[in-house]
Amino acid sequence: MNLSHKKVLITGGSAGIGKALIHELILHGVKEFAVVGRRQDKLEKLKVDFPQAEFILIAADVSQLEDVERIIKTVSTRWDHIDLLINNAGVISTGALQDLSDADIVNQININLTGLILLTKKSLPLLLKSKEAGLMNISSGLGYIAKPFYSVYAVTKAGVRHFSEAMRRELIFENIHVMTVYPTATDTDMMITAKMENMDSAELVAQKSIEGLLQKKIDVILGGEQRLKDVETNLNHPLEFDKNVKEKYKAYKTQTEHHRAM
Template sequence: MNLQRKQVLITGGSSGIGYAIAEAVLAKGARVIITGRRPDVLREAAGKLRQIEHVETVAADVSTTEGRKATLASALQGGLDVLVNNAGGVRAGWLEDTSEAEIRAMIEVDLVAPVLLTRTALPLLRASGEGLVVNITSGIALVAAPFYATYAGVKAGLAKFGESLRRELIGDGVHVMTVYPGATDTPMMRSSRAGPELGFVREPASAVANAVIEGIEQDTFEVIRGGEARAKMIALNRDDPAAVDKRFLDLKLALAEAVRDHSAL
């Protein structure tokens, strides 16, 4: 896809990977709408992005019916070519220490919201003639880490949703691409103390965004971050999952402490 003059809607676009994607698609000549729950952060992000090009904003919570309606209102006026389902939330820790409210929040924002938003947006994407859905999942959807049971589950669910939908939409003029970021230097990761010694090597959000743009331009099915190390871990998890279990057993206590306060909901 050539992004020039395409209308792109990015949920969770006021910070982190979403903001970096907005910067990158604007640089390619796209028109952009970003959404976010916090109006002040959204205004600040839009102010910076407007130094590149005009940006529309929608202050909305996509985990709610009202928020999803508001999110798509601007697209209903100007059309929609690309939907980037990026908004997300996480709460790490032992499952039995995770509240029902936190579990439900992850399910709603990380899985239910993109499924329902995509469903509503499909007529607009079909009308584009060259529509695209980009689902931002997580490397944890490929190799699940302890203390992220719910998060891994919903992100894996989003990945399989995208795979199924891609096959459902073959021939309909709408493509689906799935993105698997690794640990990324974003506000969502600030409360995590897991570092390289535990396998969490953070890369800039701009690196993820650049890979997303490359994937869009090449019409790829998926973008997996983490390089050769991630590829080896994925292969090991497929061929010898007990070996991956052993690796995590050796890190378990240190990892539990490092992610105990990791929360962004």
């Protein structure tokens, strides 16, 4: 896939992995971006940080259907097609299920999964007009391996994984390459309240994601060989992985005790 002169629509693009993806795409020749975020001030800063790019900046909440429709209406007034849709917006609220607020449960599902599905649906007519389009969904390592105290977040990211798989097969005769990225814990604002060390950088996730896109991979799994082994163990020997969870249970509880980025 040649990224030069592509038109990219990205959600959650004003910080973290999203902003790193914009930087990486610019290095590969992309100049036109439509960026969705919830804070206008952060969106405006993109113009300062990346003066070589052209931006359509859209302050919106993908959990709201009217905002999703407004995103597409705004983009379609400027562009006649979209070459790459990156569904990156996400929130997290961790802890024991009975301690999570009802609002945090609903909002995680609406932003991480429902909004992603709706934006993809509304974007498809524009993606299908591209000669060579891509759909990149940012899931999580927790989309492969669910861990305690991440119940709702994990199910949203597993949903992203299966949605990508279904869309890849639904669009198998179309001009849209569908891929999913599974980051490990990444050093972004979303992780400030998590008690974790040795996290991946947003830049690394972006580099691996774009490398995977260029190679037309369907999955990009961060975390190295150990993560791949863990995925295999969890799939084929889940009770063995449960033993690992027992050994680390207190650590999981501690690191998720105050982890919330909504």
